[in-house]
Amino acid sequence: MIIVIDALNKHLFGSVLEDMFRLRGRVFGGRLGWDVTIEDGKEIDDFDNLDPAYVVGLDDNGNVVSAVRALQTTGPHMLSDVFHAILDGEAPLRSATMWESTRFCVDTQRLTRGKDRNSVSYATCELMIGSLEFARRSGIKDIVTVMDPVMDRVLKRSNNAPYGYVGKTVPMGKVPALAALLDCTEERINNVREFAGIEHDVFLTEEEALKLLIHSKSTAKMPLDTTTATTPANRDHKPLSSLEKYFVEQMRAAKTEEEVKSVLDLIEALSDSFSPEQRQTLRQTPWALANEA
Structure with a gap:
C-alpha cells in the first residue's frame, strides 16, 4: 500500500x-555503507529540507517497508550536488519534466522471500509502480535515479530496465553508484505490474492511510482496561473530518501527559456540539494515539 x-x-x-x-x-548507512549522516538512527540530508515528495510503502499493519524520494532537477539535487563524479564532467540534468529519484530502499529485515504481499519482491515492485504512477500523474516524463549495480539488476529483472545511463559508475561506500534513466510511460508501468501480478490500485487515500495508522497503533497499544477504550478508533470506514484530523495532529505532537490531557479536555469541551456517534469517534481517535508508547 502506497x-x-x-x-x-x-x-x-x-x-x-x-x-x-x-x-x-x-540501508544506506549500514548495509550499503554510504557516507551519510546518521543521527538517532535516522538518515536525513540537506535535500530532505527542500520539501521533496516521498513515495512510501506500508504493510497491512502500517509499518514502513519501502520508500523513495522524488526531487525536482531544476534546483539542487543529488546527481548535480553530491554524486557529480558520476557525471564525469558532463553538465547536470535539469528539466521541468524530469525528476530525480533517490534513496530507494526496502526493509529486507521485516519482509520475506518469495513474491507474496509481505515479500521483498512485492514491496519493491509496488514501490516502483507507485513512484512511476505518481510521477506520470504529476506530468513528469522521465526519472533519473542514482543507485547501485544490484538495484540496476533488480530493475532489469522486474521488466523495468533503464532506457539509458548517465556518466560513469563510481565507488560509493561498500558498493559502486551509477545513474540510470527511466521513462514514466504506461507501458513501463504495465510491464512491472505484469511481472509482479499487481493489478489493483496501489495507492491509499490520505484518509485511508490515517485510519490504518490509527488502527494499527490502537491494536498494538490498547490498554487491558477497556472501560476507557473498548474498540479500535475510527473503524467505520468513513472519511476523517477536518476536526478529527486536527485532533490526530495535536495528539501526535503531545509530548507529556499534561499535553495529552489538554487535547482530551478540548474534545470534552466541544463534545456537546456533536451527535453521540461523533462523540464516540472523537473520543476513540485520540485515545488510540494517547496509548502509543
Whole structure:
C-alpha cells in the first residue's frame, strides 16, 4: 500500500517519516555503507529540507517497508550536488519534466522471500509502480535515479530496465553508484505490474492511510482496561473530518501527559456540539494515539 507524503500533508504523517528515515539509516548507512549522516538512527540530508515528495510503502499493519524520494532537477539535487563524479564532467540534468529519484530502499529485515504481499519482491515492485504512477500523474516524463549495480539488476529483472545511463559508475561506500534513466510511460508501468501480478490500485487515500495508522497503533497499544477504550478508533470506514484530523495532529505532537490531557479536555469541551456517534469517534481517535508508547 502506497502513500505520497509531501509539504502539504507531512504534518499528518510525522511518525511515518520518522520510520522511513530510520529505514534509510539501516540501508544506506549500514548495509550499503554510504557516507551519510546518521543521527538517532535516522538518515536525513540537506535535500530532505527542500520539501521533496516521498513515495512510501506500508504493510497491512502500517509499518514502513519501502520508500523513495522524488526531487525536482531544476534546483539542487543529488546527481548535480553530491554524486557529480558520476557525471564525469558532463553538465547536470535539469528539466521541468524530469525528476530525480533517490534513496530507494526496502526493509529486507521485516519482509520475506518469495513474491507474496509481505515479500521483498512485492514491496519493491509496488514501490516502483507507485513512484512511476505518481510521477506520470504529476506530468513528469522521465526519472533519473542514482543507485547501485544490484538495484540496476533488480530493475532489469522486474521488466523495468533503464532506457539509458548517465556518466560513469563510481565507488560509493561498500558498493559502486551509477545513474540510470527511466521513462514514466504506461507501458513501463504495465510491464512491472505484469511481472509482479499487481493489478489493483496501489495507492491509499490520505484518509485511508490515517485510519490504518490509527488502527494499527490502537491494536498494538490498547490498554487491558477497556472501560476507557473498548474498540479500535475510527473503524467505520468513513472519511476523517477536518476536526478529527486536527485532533490526530495535536495528539501526535503531545509530548507529556499534561499535553495529552489538554487535547482530551478540548474534545470534552466541544463534545456537546456533536451527535453521540461523533462523540464516540472523537473520543476513540485520540485515545488510540494517547496509548502509543
